[in-house]
Amino acid sequence: MAQHPTSRRKPTQHGLVAWQGMSFRTMLRFFRLRPPTHPLRACRVLNTVASSAVTSVLKRAEWMRFGRRVREVQLAGPPLFVLGHWRSGTTLLHNLLACDRRFTYPNLYHVFCPHHFLLTESLVTRLTARFLPEHRPMDNMPCGWSTPQEDETALCMMTLLSPYLMMAFFQRHEVYDRYFEMRDVTAEERARWKAALLLFLKKLTVREPKPVILKSPTHTFRIPLLLEMFPDARFLYIYRNPHRVFHSTMHLRRTVFDVNGFAPVDETDMEEEVFRVYEHMFHVYERDRRLIPPGRLHEVRFEDLERDPVAVLREAYEAVGLPDFTVAEPHIRAEVARMTGYRKNRYDDDPETMRRIYRRWRFAFERFGYPSGLPHVRRAARAAVDHTPDRPHRRAESGRKTTHARSAPEPAEAAAAECSGTRSRVA
Structure with missing residues (x-):
């Protein structure tokens, strides 16, 4: 059984629910899909219905005022996409990149109110800032209207063509599975999704005419589609120790499903779903990353970013041809200083879960060069090293200075895993 964090607070968004950003027409389509509901969440349903009515009015008002500017604006430059699985460090990387004032990014208000943020952001954020939680419900990262956020939330509210429907449809994979890669959608759905993403980016550009930095793990599935829309886009892909990713993703799902769902979270098959989606994303990325032109993709190791963020970002800037890093460096250093003392969630590793992972x-x-972490494998690897005098010891993983994927584990480690029957299952 996957572990909960050893220290937990009751997750909350202080009444803020993702579905409040839907228009009235989209809300009707949403409830026709029949999400699981529970009487104790009736207020959340009513809140969503009422909010959608207000959103539709504000959407029309915004278009009357800003519609012409949105139609005519051109993007200020190709987007920069942050890719990677959930809980792999995408938020940290996005937050640090957003310190570069030559770029813009979607914030919490934009993704929760994608239909009217040009009209309402200035007033509403001032009036409601004090009601927001200090931290995100799934971790200890700061929360505020101006913090960088995932554009996938906005796309979900605008189109319902998003895997984030899983927040309300825990067990109904057929509702959202095809929206990961967007390969098995209709031509109309594909065109509608592309139009929504472009509209959202143009609205961000009207607000602040700068190139946009986007971070959504779901975009890792969509490299061909993103290149079709933005041939000159740049990509940063971040990865992390799979053990940490698994536990943190389980916690993320429990928390986000709880604060955004219309029924209590059903954890049946949740662990299997985490395994399945990770496998799907990994193989899609390995297949599609070769489509990205040279000099437009760079891979970042989370542990390196955590240890020396300035050096890692400097290398990333150079690798994908971003502007002079020295301009952004003071702002990034200031953000790193503010993050001092950040406490990550802690998880208890039980051997059986580690073996399954x-x-x-x-x-x-x-692929990424992480040790298995399994006790018997560690012992076998150490024994192999001890009996090979001419072979230098490997440096600890955390001590390597590179932001690219590592080579495979040591032969002794792999052999020990095979002998124990831990052959991987590839989806």
């Missing part, structure tokens, strides 16, 4: 995701451990 390694068995299912061994391909990721090998």
Whole structure:
């Protein structure tokens, strides 16, 4: 059984629910899909209905005022996409990149109110800022209207063509699965999704005419589609120790489903779903990353970013041809200083869960160069090193200075895993 954090507070968004950003027409389509509901969440349903009516009025008012500017504006430059699985460090990377004032980014208000933020952001954020929680419900990262956020939330509210429907449809994969890659959608759905993303980016550009930095793990599935829309886009892909990703993703799902769902969270098959989606994302990324032109993709190791963020970002800027890093460096250093003392969620690793993770995701451990963490494998690897005098000891993983994926684990480690029957399952 996957572990909960060893220290938990009751997750809350202080009444803020993602679905409040839908228009009235979209809300009707949403409830026709019949999300699971519970009488104790009736207020959340009513709140969503009422908010959608207000949103529709504000959407029309915004278009009357800003519609012409939105139609005519051109993007200030190709977007920069932050890719990677949930809980791999995408938020940290996005937050640091957003310190560069030559770029803009979607914030919490934009993604929760995508239909009218040009009209209402200035007033509403001032009036409601004090009601927001200090931290995000799933971790200890700061929360505020101006903090960088995932554009996928906005796309979900605008189109319902998003895997984030899973927040309300926990067990109904058929409702949202095809929206990961956007390959099995109709031509009309594909065109509507592309129009929504472009509209959202143009509205961000009207607000602040700068190139946009976007971070949504779901975009990792959509490299061909994003290149079709933005041939000159740049991509930063971040990865992390799969053990940490698994536990943190389980906690993320429990928390986000709870604060945004219309019924209590059903954890049946949740662990299997986390395994499945990670496997799907990994193989899609490995297949599609080769489509990105040279000099437009760079891979970042979370542990390196955490240890020396300035050096890692400097290398990333150079690798994908971003503007002079020295301009952004003072702002990034200031943000790093503000983050001092940040406390990550802690999880208790039980051997059985670790074995399941390694068995299912061994391909990721090998691709990214992480040790299995299994006690018997560690002992076998140490024994192999001890009996090979001419072979230098490997440096600790955390001590390596590179932001690219590592080579496969040591032969002794792989052999020990095979002998224990932990052959990976590849989806």
